[in-house]
Amino acid sequence: MKEWVEILLRSGVLFFCVLFLIRIMGKRQLSKVNPFNFVNYMVIAVVSALISIDMIDISLGLVSLGVWVFFSIAMDYLSLKSKWIHDLINGKAAILMKDGKFMEETLLQVRYTGEELLRDLRSKNVFNLADVEFAVMETTGEINVLLKSEKKPVTPHDIGHPVSPQPEPQTVIFDGNILNEALSNIGFNREWLKVQLDNFGVSLDNVFIAQVDGSGDIYVDLFDDNIQVPQPKVKELLYANIEKCQADLLSFALDTKDMQAKDMYLKNANKLKLLMEKIETYLLR
Known part of the structure; x- marks a missing residue:
């Protein structure tokens, strides 16, 4: 051979x-x-x-x-x-900074210079050493940083503001091919997807990638970048429809002279207003 x-x-x-x-x-x-x-x-x-x-x-x-x-x-x-x-085998994590102060002995043990730590802190968008609660070197050499409580970005949880959960988006089209498993994971089928593409006015073979989020919003990217595809907003449209219904009920209440009907319209308009206050956080983010 x-x-x-x-x-x-x-x-x-x-x-x-x-x-x-x-x-x-x-x-x-x-x-x-x-x-x-x-x-x-x-x-x-x-x-x-x-x-x-x-x-x-x-x-x-x-x-x-x-x-x-x-x-x-x-x-x-x-x-x-x-x-x-x-x-x-893996070693232990090493604390390099604590309360904004360098742990010189630990730096020496892990053969890590102060300038290298400063560089890694900057890569984490940390420029003020006084903001650091502690910085730790993982066994892989990666640096993780915990900021002091007053320096952390405010989250919705901190202000008691509820937000809707975000299910994992599913890629339903890739390189012009429909991914049936991803469609079934979110409870849709090929017919629904084709209707969405028809609404956009695009053909399947021109779609590079399409992704559907947990709210049913679909994002489409085309091979032809000169074509602008409007991105629908399912949650925003739902909220707008509820808002319109509430406004219509108020209008009916003002137009009618029947007191019983007026009370009915106002009562239901108030119910919709309360509903809108509850779901606004989830639909308008």
Whole structure:
């Protein structure tokens, strides 16, 4: 067998082999892994490359891969069962700042300079050190910051203002193809989607991506960027219809001379006004 054919076959088989091994080792973002797992990935990559170009015997190389993968999975399993082993492998989080003050000894232990910490704080939109309650370095090297209570952005919860929950949006069209599973997840079908596209005046093959949120609003992005697609506002339209009904009832109450009818119109108009006050937060955000 020619050498290039052998390398081609080796590389193809190893590609799927390494893909399978990485999958069984778990899903991790490379930027989020700790140094131990990073070394595991690098060793697996190097050994696979050496096997691929026939620098080491394939049987010995596969044994080496198996050992690294096995011990990696075993250590991950033991880390789940024992905090001591978890801390031994992954390390512990380190508090770098507390009450706006640098923890110099901790910085020295983790080999981290004050300027590096300042840079990472700026990347978190923190420019005033006095605003920091504490800053912690995770085992992955990432810096997380907690601001002091008076410096945190105000949330609706802080002011007792209720907001509506936001269900996960579903992408229902991608690259001109309808995604049936996403449609069924939100209780719609292809016929409903086609009606929405007809309302926009666009064809399916011109839609790059379409996404439906939990309120039924659909966002459409077209291949042809010169076409402006109006985005419907289901919640706003619902609120506007209720508001119109309330205004109509008030108008009827003013127009009629029948006192019984007038009282009925006013009573229902007040009910709608109370309803609008309750749902305004949920429909108009």
